[in-house]
Amino acid sequence: MRDFGVYIHVPFCAVRCGYCDFNTYAPGEGEFSSRDDYVGAALAELALAREAMAGDDRPARTVFFGGGTPTMLDAAALAALLGGVRDTWGLTADAEVTTEANPDSVTRESLATLAAAGFTRVSFGMQSAVPHVLATLERTHRPENVARAVGWAREAGLAVSLDLIYGTPGESLADWHASLDAAIALQPDHVSAYALVIEPGTRMGRQLRSGEIDPVDLDTQADMYEAADARLTAAGYGWYEVSNWARTPDQACRHNIAYWTSQDWWGVGPGAHSYLGPRIGPHGEAIEAERWWNVKLPRAYAARLASGDSPEAEREPLTADDLALESVMLRIRLAEGMAVADLPERRPDAIAALVADGVLDGRAALAGRLVLTLRGRLLADAAVRALT
Known part of the structure; x- marks a missing residue:
């Protein structure tokens, strides 16, 4: 849960x-x-x-x-x-x-x-x-x-x-x-x-x-x-x-x-974003992950709620592939890193290149985890591109 x-x-x-x-x-x-x-x-x-x-x-x-x-x-x-x-x-x-x-x-x-x-x-x-x-x-x-x-x-x-x-x-x-x-x-x-x-x-x-x-x-x-x-x-x-x-x-x-580990949250207020992951609905139905966000302008936000309407502006369903890609983008930033097994696709050549370039910790990679080095923290976005 x-x-x-x-x-x-x-x-x-x-x-x-x-x-x-x-x-x-x-x-x-x-x-x-x-x-x-x-x-x-x-x-x-x-x-x-x-x-x-x-x-x-x-x-x-x-x-x-x-x-x-x-x-x-x-x-x-x-x-x-x-x-x-x-x-x-x-x-x-x-x-x-x-x-x-x-x-x-x-x-x-x-x-x-x-x-x-x-x-x-x-x-x-x-x-x-x-x-x-x-x-x-x-x-x-x-x-x-x-x-x-x-x-x-x-x-x-x-x-x-x-x-x-x-x-x-x-x-x-x-x-x-x-x-x-x-x-x-x-x-x-x-x-x-x-x-x-x-x-x-x-x-x-x-x-x-x-x-x-x-x-x-x-x-x-x-x-x-x-x-x-x-x-x-x-x-x-x-x-x-x-x-x-x-x-x-x-x-x-x-x-x-x-946020970084893809837990659930509800965002309240104008422009606030919310996220709920895959779940079972009240009638036993499977509901896919989704993200939505409220209207940005404060007066529009207030007007909708005053009339009993949702302040939601747009909603975006998220597939399993979407979630896997986002997981790499977010978890790689953490000191604990992420498991190699959790990559959307196995990329041994990319991992080897990142280790050789000093972006990923070599010992952690051999143990099955992707952990950024100090140099890697400066190049986190490049690491994500290489791994996805």
Whole structure:
């Protein structure tokens, strides 16, 4: 039996950062008429979800509030949404409940309220400890706000993750080292480090086309990734996915692991995606795996639910071949890798070539598992192409 999780998309931000291409809205960008309308619409979707999953009595093992900036909602609203999940499916006794947050979008009181409501974990968007890098990313917090927010989260008994971005235009290797050292000094339970990708439709993408900023040097980004792995490993963190490190295996993000291992989840909110794997329906019928996603615009989402209609925009059935290919794309990113036997097709020549190129661990391959080396983590997409 697969685990079941819930993702809740909160599409609000104080400002839209120049690199962001997520389905988020700053004030005046097509929000709901009020934040209360969003909460009401999300709770209405939860009611529809319960009907759609009639006969499936799995409680949620993970709940993840993402965005946007979920903590743009007040803590009582977030608690009400978690209460809606609890009323709809229930939570396992050891449920992991995470919210993303900006360091300047929380208070000591709001974090205490979230902990009392059942949240167990907060993921702060630190991004950098260097003011000029934060300015280029158009982040609004000051570096010192991160330490204060982490301290409040610790007081509330919440586990703490810090999100970092590397490869920002104008960011030097020394800048990145300073950010890593600042993050490690705060002793978080978990660190995520993502390479900046400048998407064409973003403000930063337009700045790149006009020559206002320089393109990111991929070799420098690779050096930054290696520096992150070296510094985090030396500080006692272990990598468990290409972009994620945890102090102990128990502090890895279980919700994200559920995505990478093709567990089931329901996505609530405008633009949110959901996935249910192959299963038996309420009348004993076989149902193939499927993915679906909601309409993106907040007002369209709210209008559909207000009229009692599903907010679903499109649905995609997934064949066994689709699932096998996706499994390679996702599982190869994990430190445990994947079994050679789980490849859609046996590719001994491709595996041998990847081992010879230092992308796959040779000893693991001989034992029947495909595990990326440090070099392989930098070339994960190429490994997937070779194996599929």
